[in-house]
Amino acid sequence: MPDLAAFRASLDGDVFTPGSPGYEAIRRPINVAYWDVRPRLVVRCCSVDDVAATVAYAHAAGDRVALRSGGHCFAGRSSTDGIVLDLSGLDRISVDDHIATIGAGARLKQVYAALHARGRTLPAGCGPTVGIAGLTLGGGIGLLGRKYGLTCDRLVGAQLVLASGTIVDCDADREPDLFWALRGAGGGQFGVVTELRFATVPEPVAVRIEAHVGEAGVQDLVKAWQDWAPDAPDELTVNLTIDTEPLRATLFGASILDEAATRELLSELTELPVEVRAGLPYHQLKQTFEGIEQPGRRIRSEFFSRTMSGDTLAALLAETTGPRQLAFTAMGGAYNRVAEDATAFAHRNERFLLEHVGAAPWVERSWAIAHADGSGRVYPNFPDLALDDAPAAYHAGNLRRLAEIKAAYDPHRFFDFPQAI
Template sequence: MTMDRRGFLTAMGLGGALAVTGVGPARAAARGRAVATGRAVATGRVVPPDWAALRARLDGRLLQPGDPGYPVARLGYNELNDGQYPAAVASCTSARDVQWCLDAARGHGVPIAARSGGHSYLGYSVPADGLVMDLRPMARVEVAPDGTARVGAGARLIEVYAALAAAGRLLPAGSCPTVGVSGLTLGGGVGVLARRYGLTCDRLAGAELVTADSRTLTVSEECEPDLYWALRGGGGGNFGVVTSFTFRTAPAPDLTVFALRFPSGSAVEVTGAWQRWIADVPPELWSNCVLSGGRPPTARVGGCYVGPPAGLAPLLDALVTAVGVQPTSRTALPKSYLDAMKYMAGCANDTIAQCHPVSEGGRLPRSSFVAVSRVLGAPVDPARLVELLDGRTGLDLLLDSLGGAVADLAPDATAFPHRSALATAQVYASATRSSQPAVTASVDAVRDGLAALGATGAYVNYIDATLPDWGTAYYGANLPRLKAVSAAYDPDGVFAFPQSVARA
């Protein structure tokens, strides 16, 4: 079964102490050379990186234009970003490789980015004329007897799910199987088990991170607490390169996945009832509501329940009663944790190997799309919401529920600020190069219409080039503290990019 991005998003019919290593005389000398090079950049005497020297030092490969393998290695997930050609792509097998990359490129005016899954909507992980540190070789997942999981920064979600399921454990995370664990976690990690188990970042116990000056830090609540706080929702690429994560996992129970489709003309009733319903259901139930543009727009509801179908049934009955219209179809299927995650991913009948990109021997293609977001702090007028989709064929609005365990933490407990929100809202539409301007205008119009309804926040993992006041939209009142952390760990802006915290 082949699924594009919309397939992933609409599956189920939904559419203190400092720990420093590797700072010997050679490393100190490298940092000294970087400072000197930085001065050269400041005076206009730009010296290109010594790519040959970096190639010789790396344990992994360094690919540049003209090298075999570069045409594929340079690509991110969104085909609309294929016009971006990095100067080099370094396959990093360890934190030491990341250090070598930073030593080589820092101070040369070369954009630097780490890439895990490559799903940055705007292609920030494959910067034009920059250095991509490809973390995919670091994808090992190890589960300790106490359920703690150490996950390499290059692991894809399907790999994390498979390894945890084999140990009888789970991690709440997203639905797309090829998304990298790094970007998802660092931006917060909204997923299909969030209402019961929290965001992915809420399960983060610690991380190994390489800073802009090539130090390797062990980060936790006790070690570098400000940085640990920032890594939980502050967005990928801002504070350093995380090379591994340590998560507190939970026992994996049996789950039930469900989907309800409603007839044409009932979108207002469905959307209004869903917003009231999801605010009151127990945290064991996660759901989304998908509106598809058209004339009229249509609505469908799906989700995942921690428990058997018998426990879910009365909750779905309550939704149908509130809608006042019978669904045209209703399914509820019991699943194991791994089977439920595969079902959500749109690869229920595939092997784990097939739930990978085509470039890695799997069956899942890349996609070409425009997507932006808002966050619903509270229910909005369903009639006005549905009106935003009227006539916009090919455009979907996906409302993913929050609440439950997400709301158990205060907005400033982690960098993710949207703790009291009802749902995230993603506006998504497929696009080609030729249709991109018109599709972008339509997507942005829905985004701005949501803001007019009071949904002014946004989710940083759905990063948006033209989002008004994006720093506040992504981070709310946490932005000043995030900027302070960025200034402390990357004072020279080595990791700066168009929507980095430093530039907010």
């Protein structure tokens, strides 16, 4: 076993072992489902050299390593009884000439705030504590995505520590295959990302959209939403959640059109009253949606490339085995104007994403009903251990190239987990 004291002394960051002060707080990921997983060590890295030293230590100790940035992974891939390599100490953010350089440990809330100070932003997700690294490596869907694409579509470069311990920079010219693979295949596959560089966009002033619909209107609204939301102008993203028992729907979203144009477009979707709040800087609009995090519950999901049949939708809404939430996210727009093989994110022809959230048996039943009309494709950031053919569902036609890149950069599968490439 390598010398732990010498390893600790070599670090800018710190090492936490069971029983040491701070261990209980740092070992737990955000997702409560994995709170009982107790790592042998948590290494809080504060520099790229710390990351390389941790990779070397894990090799010498023969330990499994789980990489953790925001700690939100639904499948527990950032937890292990071996070594958690925690990147939260690498969270510096700088902006130079509209390029943001962001440490892999930064959370979305920090990212939005730092970019706002420069009048810039990124199309990225809603959860304030979600890690920019995990989000980007698996894609990154959010309220500006129909206008500006996935978060990974704005990635222009990254620094990584490979399984060999080598530190590399990749972009369109340097290690281009690795750069391609980082954009949407999912985290933890090719190396430890320590820094991400993004082409930011101007921070828009946005219109916040919210509406609530009672049981009587839900089925018609879901039907209309499926036909309308994925084809709406790029500047308008309206998502839909359905809560069952009692059945009710919430529309929420953002527009970067003016208030009058937004209202006019919304009138094509519904005649029901919609609450519209104009004039919000985008980061402020994001804050108003922060309450929707629900870590720890079972989630299954699937993309849909066509509208669900009336029978499937009726069966889905009539399913009364238990309370659950159905979350519909509009795709289309800029997400789909990128070729399927241009980045590792293969799902460029989908109309919407549907998540089923709740207790396990109800989610299984709900997912199975909707699956009749689903495209069989699954968002890599929503990993699902129950899939029959996970590699095809996550990566579709990009799987072969990803497998070649995995073999080139991590031939001994140092970075490994169930469903890894």
